Amino acid sequence: MNAILIAVALLGTIGAASAAILYLVGQKFKVIEDPLIEQVEDILPGANCGGCGFPGCRGFASAVVRAETMDGLFCPVGGQETMDKIASLLGKTSPTTSKKIAVVRCNGTCEYRPQTSIYDGAPSCAIEAALYGGETDCFFGCLGLGDCVEACLFDAIHINPQTLLPEVNEDKCTACGACVKACPKDIIELRKQGPKSRRIFVSCVNEDKGAIARKACEVACIGCSKCVQVCAFDAITIKNNVAYIDDDKCRLCRKCVPVCPTNSIWELNFPPRKEKTSASPKEEIKKTV
Template sequence: MNVVIITVLTLAILGTVAALVLYFVAQKFKVFEDPRIDQVEEVLPAANCGGCGFPGCRAFAEALVKSDDISDLNCPVGGAETMKTAAGILGKEVAASDPMIAVVKCNGTCENRPRTNKYDGATSCAVAASLYGGETGCSYGCLGCGDCVEACTFDAIHMDEKTGLPVVNDKCVACGACVDACPKNIIELRKAGPKGRRVFVSCINQDKGGVAKKACSVACIGCKKCQKECPFDAITVENNIAYIDYNKCKLCRKCVAVCPTGAIHEVNFPPKKAKPATEKPAAPAKTEATSNENKTSSDIKNKEE
């Protein structure tokens, strides 16, 4: 009986000592966590998409709390309202940012870009890009395997069976997952624009004009007509390809009109009104006096004969 009592007391004393040691160690190495992190995380969309540049909403919330200046931080899924709410919790100011959307900078449809070979391998753009340049004469264009579709968690992009190209819809939150997934870098995040209107060059082919045009009928040929036409200095042409700076572009669409290949796309603009056909002025009607005068002249001529 004494042995049992001694054993129980010994274990109780050891347990108490161990608990005290653990308690003091925990207090010594306790890591303080700002309670505002939980508050900010609650207002974030919990998408964990990585579009903000951090591995999840929790990490982004920590960055917001710890940063003195959050003007360069943005949650593309939550948008301006979410950032405004988070900034209010932290007592900080955040710069207003324009909504962004992904655009596909390739118009190499089956009609515009003839196939020269057939790819028979893994259905992955990443794999195909590591093996060869593609099924057409353009080594810069879309491979059509849909890596961007698989990367999107918002059902914002799908492959068009008719054109063989990805199409972005209004569900896009500009998380950038499709941008990272595309091995050809044909997807870019651009300003969604007022009323969803935007103008961009739908081509990234850097070959010289003749080669690019032969591979794709709607390729940018680097002719610089758009650059010369733009009144806002928004277009630059480098490496045989034009690029429109969406921060400078005023959506005047003058560049669209002068592009000889149709490589510049205008999205969500109303159709242009057709100019009324100019009618040719009608021939002046002969007056009665003129008719009589002609008859008199004819009679005089007959008499003389």
């Protein structure tokens, strides 16, 4: 009985002493911080993805609290809603930024882009890209080893095992830009999500001349500029033999899509076309994939 009492007393004393020390040290080294930072951090998604350009959500929160205006500060994951909440908390106004989404600009599935060599190194796009152009004769296209998948913290991008190309899950993508940075071929781009998620873009980045690009991949942009001619809004430009659609200028009229001889312009989430224009060639491709 005595032994138990001694043990309890001893442990109790040690515990109390430790608690006292902890409390005193905690008081001494207490960091006095703007309580707003804590509150802003609570509003943020807490993914610590770095998509905003700051190291983690706390970094962003303290930047927002300290900044004079909220220009240039945007949490791509939380989106406009979160930014508005923060703005009302801080009594600032947040500039409206349209929501973006990651878009994969390569359509060279195995079917359209024949394999010409076998890569046998470590399974990393960055390592393969440093070694040579890739397993096909298109030196600009997707390597399919999934550096973007590794980089995504939101499980929003996956390699389709049939096409060996990455596909973005629109519901999960937060436009943090991690995949854009991870892709050694600069294939992934953040584009405006568009009304009802409707988007039009050139699904190719091949800068080779038309003949070489076409030989390497049936669905490569050959820089023929037919799309440039039909575009009424000056939204399409050709640079380095590849067309690019400016999403600020594009009005989603879809005229460029059917004129593309290699079906390299994609339209997403549009209703089916009326009978007289016939189904877009793109739709056919999608079916075959």
